[in-house]
Amino acid sequence: MPNLQPFKTITRYFVSPASHHTYNFLQYEYRPNLSLITYTSRRTKKKKNYRPIFGKAIHNSATQSTNMVTTNASKDEAVKPKVTLFWLNQSRAQRIVWLLEELGLDYDLEIYRRVDKLAPANAKEIHPLGKFPVVKVNDDLLAESGFITEYLVDNYGEWLKPKDRASLMRYKYFLHYAEGSFMPPLIVGVVMQGVRSAPVPFFLKPFVNMICSGVETKFLLPNYKTHFDFLESEISERPWLAGEEFTGADILLSFPLTAMKGKSIFTQENYPRLWAYTEKLTEREAYKKAAKKTETMEGEKIF
Template sequence: MITVHHLNNSRSQRILWLLEELALPYDIKRYERDRKTMLAPPELRQIHPLGKSPVITDGDLVLAESGAIIEYLAGHHGGGRLLPAAGTPERLRCTYWLHYAEGSAMPPLLLKLVFQRVATTPAPFFVKPVLKGVATKVQDSFVDPQIKLHLDYLESELTKTPWFAGESFTAADIQMSFPLEAASGRAGLTPARYPRLADFLTRIHGRPAYQRALEKGGAYHVG
């Protein structure tokens, strides 16, 4: 039996969504973030040394990293669903987006979150202006331009095809959901600025499997 080690408000939500799209049976083991640090609890290290989510177990297999998990589940349990045929341009695009989501799109969004917290974290009055100034400068000069570069690129890509890998919904769209939801929550992805990306989010949020995953995974917010 596949078990998803599910951390609230994390990338593991899209693994639940994938499993619902594939109509595969699975169990959920829940973990909650520390309310002060927002970090995963130490219990996750008992499953995987890095103590991060998502992690799945499938028999003796323990597998981390969203892209690897998605490829494994779709390839070994999906019966060919949600992965384009091998050797096609669509399959290459699907593979590209599976890697791009975490390798390129998420780093500037993570930096945005870090520097937003640096700017607002409690500090002695004589240090606070320095921290806020540094955080603001880094965001304005590097982080925000990088995010804009990626969002402009992604908006352009969705002018070519309705889904990231082509004409059909694939695992690539599940993988890309998290950075786009993060951008919507913290980086200016709005319908006015990025209509195609906003429409993509509306379409995935309306999918029955997405809704079922929310019901099973619990409250989910990426901000």
């Protein structure tokens, strides 16, 4: 084995298939032409592979092709990737379950649950941000919902990507829009809900409500209106978000839409077409399958 070195020379890897075993590696071998690391677990004595995405790039070799589709895995691996979804209840991870069902991929679910409404502290062992979803595909560890969707569709579900140029442009736009523009005001909304429900002396409660209402009136409602007007109009022009065909962008936008459905200004009366579209999303077989799977797991309806 060339390049065999004791583990201590790797100072730190954020992301490994089993990052809580970081200090149990016995030895590792790096194959620059494959950007692949083979390590031997001190505990199990077994050899495993992974590709470092985050963390130290030991050799920044330019030997890899940039084409993700063809270089991601051998043909056999591409057909049957080993997928693990790191999942948190009531989180953006739910839609990745749905995406994986649409793709017809086998996957393991590694379950995490909220503690005091937040992701548990040990989530940072998987990814340094401690956020969900995180997906491991073979030896790639992926974060950011937009990037996860892009990667999975590019590699395992070309049919969830538009063929015509205008739709493809919209698809790519909405992959960024979902988290980059639509979610931030919703996050502000959740923070303000937290402020509203925080314990304060009763005589101050009206004042807390006044502050929260101020943020809602001046920031949240105008933002919600802008986004829902935009989406209502977009979805009035074509059957799915990007065009004639259902795509990964529809899955990505499903989370904020279902989260807002019936709350605040997103009513059937205000946005009839977006409402109908959101209902249409939940009628897909893969959606129902994903919902059933996670409901059984959680023991309650979560979709």
